[in-house]
Structure formats: C-alpha cells, structure tokens
Amino acid sequence: MTERFVSRGFLGKHRAAAAANRVPPGQHAVDDFPVLSAGPTPRTDLEKWSFSLEGELAKPARWSWAEFLALPAQEFVVDIHCVTKWTKLDTRWKGVSVDTLLEQVELRPTARYLTAFSDGGYTTNLPLPDVVNGQAFIGYEYDGKPLAPEHGGPARLVVPHLYFWKSAKWVRGLRLMEKDKRGFWESLGYNNHGDPWKEERYTGD
Amino acid sequence: MKRLLEWQIAAVKSIREETYRTKTLTLSLPSWTAHRPGQHYDVRLTAPDGYQAQRSYSIASEPERTGEIDLTVEQLSDGEVSSYLHDVLVPGDRIEVRGPIGGYFVWEASLGGPLLLVAGGSGVVPLMSMVRHRRAAGATVATHLLYSSRTPEDVIYADELHELQAAGDGLRVIQTFTRAQPPNWTGYARRIDAAMLSEVAAPLGRKAQAFICGPTLLVEAAADGLVEAGLAPERIKTERFGPSGGTA
Numbered sequence: 001m002t003e004r005f006v007s008r009g010f011l012g013k014h015r016a017a018a019a020a021n022r023v024p025p026g027q028h029a030v031d032d033f034p035v036l037s038a039g040p041t042p043r044t045d046l047e048k049w050s051f052s053l054e055g056e057l058a059k060p061a062r063w064s065w066a067e068f069l070a071l072p073a074q075e076f077v078v079d080i081h082c083v084t085k086w087t088k089l090d091t092r093w094k095g096v097s098v099d100t101l102l103e104q105v106e107l108r109p110t111a112r113y114l115t116a117f118s119d120g121g122y123t124t125n126l127p128l129p130d131v132v133n134g135q136a137f138i139g140y141e142y143d144g145k146p147l148a149p150e151h152g153g154p155a156r157l158v159v160p161h162l163y164f165w166k167s168a169k170w171v172r173g174l175r176l177m178e179k180d181k182r183g184f185w186e187s188l189g190y191n192n193h194g195d196p197w198k199e200e201r202y203t204g205d
Numbered sequence: 206m207k208r209l210l211e212w213q214i215a216a217v218k219s220i221r222e223e224t225y226r227t228k229t230l231t232l233s234l235p236s237w238t239a240h241r242p243g244q245h246y247d248v249r250l251t252a253p254d255g256y257q258a259q260r261s262y263s264i265a266s267e268p269e270r271t272g273e274i275d276l277t278v279e280q281l282s283d284g285e286v287s288s289y290l291h292d293v294l295v296p297g298d299r300i301e302v303r304g305p306i307g308g309y310f311v312w313e314a315s316l317g318g319p320l321l322l323v324a325g326g327s328g329v330v331p332l333m334s335m336v337r338h339r340r341a342a343g344a345t346v347a348t349h350l351l352y353s354s355r356t357p358e359d360v361i362y363a364d365e366l367h368e369l370q371a372a373g374d375g376l377r378v379i380q381t382f383t384r385a386q387p388p389n390w391t392g393y394a395r396r397i398d399a400a401m402l403s404e405v406a407a408p409l410g411r412k413a414q415a416f417i418c419g420p421t422l423l424v425e426a427a428a429d430g431l432v433e434a435g436l437a438p439e440r441i442k443t444e445r446f447g448p449s450g451g452t453a
Binding site: 007008009010011014026027038040041042185201204 | 283439
C-alpha cells in the first residue's frame, strides 16, 4: 500500500458537519443554496407546462400544471450533495413522489432505466431502482415557497441520494427505457451513476 | 471500473499575487495532459488524521504551456481550502490534484467564433485560459471580453489583458466597475445589464458563442440579457464561480 499523502500544514477547519456522518467524502456543508446551470434559465408559461411519463409503459401519461398540483403531494426533508463539492443539509421540499407517478401507469417489464428530460434540452439518466421506494420526487415548493426558476422551478426532479446533477431542473418528464442512455453531464465526463458516498464524481470513479 | 482521472501530486513551482484577494499557483504536474480552455482541476487537502477537503479551481493558463498549469484562486472569508492555498502553501510544497475536468464550458481555437466572453470577478479565470489560448494558437476570431469588477484593485490580469488587447488581433476588452472607477473613467460604471450586453454583443452578430462565468446573479442577468438580445440559448454557456450565491 502506498503511504497516504498529507498536505503540509493542513488541519481542516470545517469538520463539524462532516463528523456527523452526513457529509460525504470531499464535500463541505454550506448554508446558502448555490445555483449551477450549463445555460440560460428557461422560463415556461405554466399554461403550457406539462409533465409526461413515456417510453416503456402500457400507455403514456401526461399532466397539466393544475393536474400535477392535484396529485397527492408530500413534504420531504433531505440532504443534497452537488458534485462541485457543496452539501446542503435539511433542505425542505414539497412535491410528488415518483412512486405516486408510477402508480398511475403500467410499466412494461422492459422498463429498467429512465431519462429525465427538461426545458432547455437538459437530460440525465438513472436506473429505475434509484428512483422508487421513496427515493425521488418532483419538487415544486422549496422552503414553503414556489421553487425559483434558477433552482429549477416550476418543478425539478430531486434524487437526494445521488449527486445533484441527477436532480434535473425544469423537468418535464421521465422516459422509461430498456437500455441505459447517458444524459448531458454523463456524456461529458461525469459519472454515470453519481453516488456521493462512493465519490462517483467522474467517469471511471 | 478504472479511475480515469487519477490523483497526482503536483509541485508548487511559484505563487504570484494577482490582486489583494487572488493568487495564481503555478503547479508542475508529473502527469500533465493538455486541457481544453475552460476546464478545471480538483484540489484535495489531507490532514494528518486523514480528514480531507476538496474544491474545484479553473485553469487560468493556456494548454500550449506544457507540463504545468496555473490555477488562480480567490480567497474566500473563512474558506477552508482557499485560506490554506493563500496563507499556508509556499513554492516547493506539494499538493494533490486531479484533472482536467469538464467538457461543456470549453472553447478552443478550432471552434471558431465570434466569441463573447462575460466575466464577473474571479469568473474571469477560465475565460483567461481561452483568451491566452486564442493568442498562443494565433487565432484572430473577433472576441469581446466584458469584465465586471467592483473596483480597479479587483481586476485580475489587468496588465496582461491590456497587452493582449494592444496586440490588435481582434480581442476587445470592455470593463465595467460597479463600486469604484479609475480616475477619469468614461466606460461602464454599473452592473452588467441588458443594454450593456446588447451594446457589447451587437457587433458580433447572432452567430456569437457566449461564455459567461461569475457569481449567480451576474450569470443569471447576463444569460437572460443575451437571450433578450436575440442570442439562441444553445449558444450561451454558463458557469458559476466564486462564493456560492454571492453578488459581484
């Protein structure tokens, strides 16, 4: 085994949150809510907004904004981890569990992966087992207020147990697929899965 | 699966003070790979007991400089890693890094132009890599760099930007100062807004490729402003920089 490298004179000032076992390796807790996007913030009229489930389903489904808000919603308090190294603890959301959405459709047995797609053309891919059993939701309220556009409003996918680029902003639907297909960042050198506790940041991690 | 981006131990070759808040570290890399201007490196610090902290820093240098990279680092108040890099690290030290990382916010001469670069504060760093590469590659694509700083003392690479513009190869540097301006300043003295963007972008036409880097509010305003000015959203690439959520 090679000897571990130690940075001369580094002691680490910000250990408190990390010590509580809630901050994954290489991450640090922040109090604010940083914004990261690859391009301009899309602004879609709620009248024209819809959310779709498509792909490997007996029949696709689609909800208007009003219909989406009428779906059973839940409160979620989750820790989120961005691959750019920040972690935000105890974020408070309201939204619709992906479980609730999938209950409304009949999945084909071939449905094993999904691509979340967004206004502005962003996509991200996930294995189906990573978004079921309470692990993912479509959030439309943050901290008691409508989700701000720069944070992905009117609605974003939230998958807190994976790096936050998997939590697609401005999400407009999920496409169920038989085969995995890399999304936007996954095609640009970022890890295909993105588990922060395993530090799956980049391709090959 | 193989880790494609291996950690490596770089040697700190030199440290240069750019402004009162920013320093440039020149690192010699045992395993150097040519980067694409706009990319970054991850830096990892390890304490004797194994505690680690990581941050990402944009590459400021051009890929034509082989074997080493420049990282320009802004000192954040209470920044765990930036304070170490500013106050503890000295030439001759070793530091763990991996990269280059990022494949979207990148420009190289082969991609052509015209090029519209918009920077707020230390957001100029990855754009500087593009401008230096443009020069080193002998590219002459029309390039406008709109650079917002609080005061003249905050301008990073001031002398070099002046020289690059004086070379007359199609680079124009347009500055705005939001809090204090140089004596007899006749240029912009406000935050980047739609009117300013439209003035700076118009001569480049609708085919311009835009790169915006800076604090969130600046990036949001600049991206919205360019969309308003008629640039297609897919021609606008953004990157957030510096203290998260702060203002320029």
